[in-house]
Every structure is written in C-alpha cells, then in structure tokens.
Amino acid sequence: MSPTIYTIILSSLATGTIITMTSFHWLMAWIGLELNTLAIIPIISTLHHPRSTEAATKYFLTQAAASAMILFSSMINAWNTGTWDITQMSYTPSNTLLSLALALKLGLAPAHFWLPEVLQGSTLFTAFIITTWQKLAPMSLIYMTMNNLPSTVLLMLGLTSSAIGGWSGLNQTQTRKIMAYSSIAHLGWMAMIASIMSNIMIMNLVVYLMMTTALFISLICSKSKTIKDTATIWTTSPALAIIMMLTLLSLGGLPPLTGFLPKWLVLEELIMQNLIPMATAMAMSALLSLFFYLRLTYTTTLTLPPNTLQMKFKWRFKPTMPSMMMILSTMAILMLPLTPLILL
Incomplete structure (x- = not known):
C-alpha cells in the first residue's frame, strides 16, 4: 500500500472515531462508526493473504451488524420519544438493544467470537489498532448513554467477558489471540463499572490503553x-524482556504496578454498592487472566531457547525501541502511587 493511501486511510480512521466521540446526534455517531469501520478494512487486508481477507470479512460483517443495531435502536427511541439526542435514550427496549449492539461492537462476551479470529488474521500493528483505537468510539457511546443503559445487562456482560476472557486465554499459544482475550477481559471490567461509576470506567480505559500499547510495541519490536x-527476546534485548515482563505483570493486575489500580477501584466500588458476590466473581476471573500473563512472563524472562553456541547472546541487530515506548512503559508500570490524586 502506498504511503499516501495509507495516510488517507489512517486519517479517515481517526476522523471516524472523533466524529462519533464528539457527536450528540445518533446519525452523526453512526456515520462516524461506519467511516471508522470502512477505514480499518483495507488495513486488515493489506497482507493479501486468505487469512487476512477472512479477518477483514469477519470484521466487516460484525461491525456492520453492530452499527445497524445501533441505528435501529436509535430509530426506535426517536420514534417513541421524538429526539435523536444520544443522551436522551429513555425508551427501555432501545436501551437494551443498544447495550447488546455496543457489546458486539466492542467484542464483549458472549458476542466476542470475532475478535480473536480477526486479530489472528491481522498483523501485530493492525491488532494493536483494533484493540486500542477501535475501542474508543463504542466506549464513548457507552459513556454518553450510561445513565440510561440497563445496569443489569452491563453487569452480566462485564462478568461474562471477564470470565470468558480469562478462561479462553488459558490454552492460547499465539500472542495476538492472547491479547484478544486480554482485551475482552479488560473490557469486561469497564462494562462492570460503567453503570456505577463513570470516572473509574474512563480511568480503567486509559490505563488499559497505556498497558496494551506498551505491550504491543514490545511485541512489534x-x-x-x-x-x-x-523466549528469544532475552538473547536479543534484555532491556526489552524486562520491560515486557513488567508490562505483562501490570496487565495481570499485580499490586505494585499500574494495572492493579483499576481492579482495586472497581472491586472497592462494587463492594460499596453491596455487590459482593459480583466482586468476588470478578476477582476470581482476574486470576484466570493472571495465569496466562504469568505464562508469557515465564517464557519471556525465565527460559532460554535451545542454543548450540557457546555465547549467551546471539549476534543479531538489536531491536530499535521507539522513545514513546519508554514513556508508555513507565506509565504502564509505575503509576500506582498516583491513585490518591486520581481519587481526588
């Protein structure tokens, strides 16, 4: 793909998301979602391989169906209430349909089956875009409509996503599929808290974006x-292996690291709302996710590949780590002490 076309497609991708995030009319939000979807399709299918074509087709079908459901729910609401305002979703059936449509759009369980397959058929960079940037527009719609969305549906979507994201990631060997199930699990935590405390949801999203970006940059490098x-990262770049290890542990939510912050606040808020069984189930599901993060950590830092040479480090050009990676990695690892400032 030529750089000019690639630039146009990426700018269209950004424009679609920004249109959706800044609109208050359902038609404009839908146009932004469609522009966003149509821009990512060529990026997914750049490899000209049957698997990438299949991934692009699956992505298009699911996103088109989700966008149609969003438009349909807004039409039902407009028919009954007389307004197209996103924040005025007061008709219950359309709210329920919107919740399910956004779940399909994001990849929340049980509408998650497309996400691992699409990521597996994409390049690492495309998978990075799908798991980070592509979540912004649907999450902004959830943020704008959260006062009207049925909390029971969101709680159940969050619980099933967290459990299935952790459970399904256990037997994966492909890093892109692991990141897909990681994304499903993290989005489950956001859906869980969305109807209770919007600020924690936004903070959770920001932390998730930082950690996922840092890890994807490590995988791409x-x-x-x-x-x-x-297992071969250590012999190429020990610094990259250490950064990746800490980022993985942060994604798992271990206490001294940044990833513990959203889980801590979500569980605290659930307990304050007297949803103790839900909080217990979410904490248990986090252990499932932690297992495959620890497995990746183990292979990254504690194992060495079979080596017939007498030298510890293989001769190879060291991967060039972008400067942004150091900033993101630091934020993805060491932001837990800022918790009091976030709470204030």
Missing part, C-alpha cells in the same frame, strides 16, 4: 507472534 518467539 521483538516480532513475537507466538509464546515460543518470546
């Missing part, structure tokens, strides 16, 4: 597509 590939 080391060209790690499978768990087996991560």
Whole structure:
C-alpha cells in the first residue's frame, strides 16, 4: 500500500472515531462508526493473504451488524420519544438493544467470537489498532448513554467477558489471540463499572490503553507472534524482556504496578454498592487472566531457547525501541502511587 493511501486511510480512521466521540446526534455517531469501520478494512487486508481477507470479512460483517443495531435502536427511541439526542435514550427496549449492539461492537462476551479470529488474521500493528483505537468510539457511546443503559445487562456482560476472557486465554499459544482475550477481559471490567461509576470506567480505559500499547510495541519490536518467539527476546534485548515482563505483570493486575489500580477501584466500588458476590466473581476471573500473563512472563524472562553456541547472546541487530515506548512503559508500570490524586 502506498504511503499516501495509507495516510488517507489512517486519517479517515481517526476522523471516524472523533466524529462519533464528539457527536450528540445518533446519525452523526453512526456515520462516524461506519467511516471508522470502512477505514480499518483495507488495513486488515493489506497482507493479501486468505487469512487476512477472512479477518477483514469477519470484521466487516460484525461491525456492520453492530452499527445497524445501533441505528435501529436509535430509530426506535426517536420514534417513541421524538429526539435523536444520544443522551436522551429513555425508551427501555432501545436501551437494551443498544447495550447488546455496543457489546458486539466492542467484542464483549458472549458476542466476542470475532475478535480473536480477526486479530489472528491481522498483523501485530493492525491488532494493536483494533484493540486500542477501535475501542474508543463504542466506549464513548457507552459513556454518553450510561445513565440510561440497563445496569443489569452491563453487569452480566462485564462478568461474562471477564470470565470468558480469562478462561479462553488459558490454552492460547499465539500472542495476538492472547491479547484478544486480554482485551475482552479488560473490557469486561469497564462494562462492570460503567453503570456505577463513570470516572473509574474512563480511568480503567486509559490505563488499559497505556498497558496494551506498551505491550504491543514490545511485541512489534521483538516480532513475537507466538509464546515460543518470546523466549528469544532475552538473547536479543534484555532491556526489552524486562520491560515486557513488567508490562505483562501490570496487565495481570499485580499490586505494585499500574494495572492493579483499576481492579482495586472497581472491586472497592462494587463492594460499596453491596455487590459482593459480583466482586468476588470478578476477582476470581482476574486470576484466570493472571495465569496466562504469568505464562508469557515465564517464557519471556525465565527460559532460554535451545542454543548450540557457546555465547549467551546471539549476534543479531538489536531491536530499535521507539522513545514513546519508554514513556508508555513507565506509565504502564509505575503509576500506582498516583491513585490518591486520581481519587481526588
């Protein structure tokens, strides 16, 4: 793909998301979602491989169906209330339909089956875009309509996503599929808290974006597509292996790291709302996710590949780490002490 066309497509991708995030009319939000979807399709299918074509087709069908459901729910609401304002979703059936449409758009369980397959058929960079930037527009719609969305539906979507995201990621060997299930699990935490405390949801999203971006940059720098590939990172760049280890542990939500912050606040808020069984189930599901993060951590830092040479480090050009990676990695690892400032 020529740089000019690629630039136009990426700018269209950004424009679609920004239109959706800044609109208050349902038609404009829908136009932004469609522009966003149509822009990502060529990016997914750049490889000209049957698998990438299949991934692009699956992505298009699911996103088109979700956008149609969003438009349909807004039409039902406009028919009954006389307004197209996004914040005025007061008709209950349209709210329920909107919740399910946004779940399909984001990849929340049980509408999550497309996400791992699409990521597996894409490049690492495309998978990075799908798991980070593509979540912004639907999350902004959830943020704008959260006062009207049925909280029971969101709680159940959050619980099932967290459980299935952790459970399904256990037997994966491909890093892109692991990141897909990681995304599903994290989005479950956001859906869980969306109807209770919007500020924590936004904070959760920001932390998730930072951690996922840092990890994807590590995977792209080391060209790690499978768990087996991560075992060779240490011999190429020990610094990258250490950064990746800490980022993985942060994604798992271990206490001294940034990833513990959203889980801590979500569980605290659930307990304050007297949703103790839900909080317990979410904490248990976090252990499932933590297992495959720890497995990746183990292969990245504690194993060495079979080596017939007498030298510890293989001769190879060291991967060039972008300067942005150091900033993101630092934020993805060391932001827990800022919790009091966030709460204030």
